[in-house]
Amino acid sequence: FTNKQDLFLTLFDELMRQIIGQFARPDPALPAAAQLETLLASSAQLITHDSPLRGLPLNFLMELWQEEVFWGRYQAAIEPFQSLVQTIIEAGIASGEFRPVAANALSWALIAQYDGLMLYALTGLSADVNAQVAALNELVLAGLGRRFN
Secondary structure, eight states: OOSHHHHHHHHHHHHHHHHHHHSOOOOTTSOHHHHHHHHHHGGGGGGSTTSTTTTOOHHHHHHHHTOHHHHHHHHHHHHHHHHHHHHHHHHHHHHTSSOOOOHHHHHHHHHHHHHHHHHHHHTTOOSOHHHHHHHHHHHHHHHTTOOOO
16 A cells, blocks of 8 residues: 555445445345335444444544545445435336335435444444334335335
């Protein structure tokens, strides 16, 4: 590595590769609500005790957040996930399973919510990640016009 920034960005890239690999890939044959629930519920794995993020020092993140190049890499890493969430929402709208919503805006809002949960967990503020993720999933599915089962 030529400098600390190169080292941190390489570590970030590897963490994102591991994190994205942990997300459950929903079966496209399932209804949109089940696909979305599967995908979003797997986000709890990101902040459980065995997540690659749990041992990450916050000062590492704080240094990365100050680098412009970090934000481009972060966006590139999460765009496939955002696109998948948006596609599932759009399919649910098209099938009549979900009420019409701004799928792109909602998919980015969901990413922001899960980023917030992750930050709470990293700082030790999160009491029960699984309960929080379940509550957020219930809220999202109810907001889409679908009751949580």
